[in-house]
Amino acid sequence: MGSMMESKLTPEQHALLKTVLVAQTESLGVLEIPVVEEILRKHHCRRVLDIGCGEGSFLLRLARRRGDAHFVGVDHSELAIADAVRQLGEGSLPNVDFRTAFFDPSFERAKYDVVLTRYTLQHCSEPRAFVGGVFDRLEPGGAFVAVESLDAYTDCHEHDPLWERFRTSIAAIHERVGSNPMPHPVSLDTELG
Numbered sequence: 001m002g003s004m005m006e007s008k009l010t011p012e013q014h015a016l017l018k019t020v021l022v023a024q025t026e027s028l029g030v031l032e033i034p035v036v037e038e039i040l041r042k043h044h045c046r047r048v049l050d051i052g053c054g055e056g057s058f059l060l061r062l063a064r065r066r067g068d069a070h071f072v073g074v075d076h077s078e079l080a081i082a083d084a085v086r087q088l089g090e091g092s093l094p095n096v097d098f099r100t101a102f103f104d105p106s107f108e109r110a111k112y113d114v115v116l117t118r119y120t121l122q123h124c125s126e127p128r129a130f131v132g133g134v135f136d137r138l139e140p141g142g143a144f145v146a147v148e149s150l151d152a153y154t155d156c157h158e159h160d161p162l163w164e165r166f167r168t169s170i171a172a173i174h175e176r177v178g179s180n181p182m183p184h185p186v187s188l189d190t191e192l193g
């Protein structure tokens with residue numbers, strides 16, 4: 001059985017998820033984009049596939065900074081891709097294409113210098129097959145970049161009221177959407193050694 005992110009969301013669930021994704025791009029994205037950009041630079045990257053691009057805000061930010069590379073964003077949610085295409089129309093970026101598609105080992109056979117997933121692999125019900133499919137689509141010397149959030153799992157952030165509010169809001173939205181419950185944070189010292 002697929003995970004919730006691999007199933008069709010209702011328009012209401014999609015609208016809630018979109019709120020989270022845009023907030024994640026505007027907050028965590030500030031830290032993640034320079035790291036991803038550096039990997040693209042190191043791999044002299046010309047072609048990037050973003051699997052599970054959602055409403056596109058993260059990919060579009062990246063693409064605006066890397067006009068020399070071509071980006072393909074795929075998501076199996078038609079609602080998410082419609083939002084992504086709408087944003088693309090406003091910004092007119094010639095180096096980005098968005099398509100509706102479900103990624104699994106039978107996905108189209110084109111090759112990429114970098115395959116990116118951001119907060120998508122964690123929702124994958126068949127992670128081994130998914131990662132195998134990714135490697136089959138990499139050019140020799142290409143890179144798989146999986147951006148995942150560890151903060152909620154490790155509780156490693158500094159305690160401050162703004163962060164607590166952010167995490168409480170995200171947890172409430174996940175609950176309303178019907179997503180899996182947020183994991184109870186573990187202490188880095190005691191549980192991860």
Ligand SMILES: C[S@@+](CC[C@H](N)C(=O)[O-])C[C@H]1O[C@@H](n2cnc3c(N)ncnc32)[C@H](O)[C@@H]1O
Pocket residue numbers: 005006021022024025051052053054055056057058074075076077080101102103104117118119120123124
């Ligand atoms: C948590 S969202 C992350 C969206 C985006 N990457 C971001 O960082 O804002 C996960 C997205 O992956 C999509 N998704 C999950 N599994 C997928 C698959 N196998 N193929 C295509 N899209 C997938 C979902 O529809 C959802 O839009």
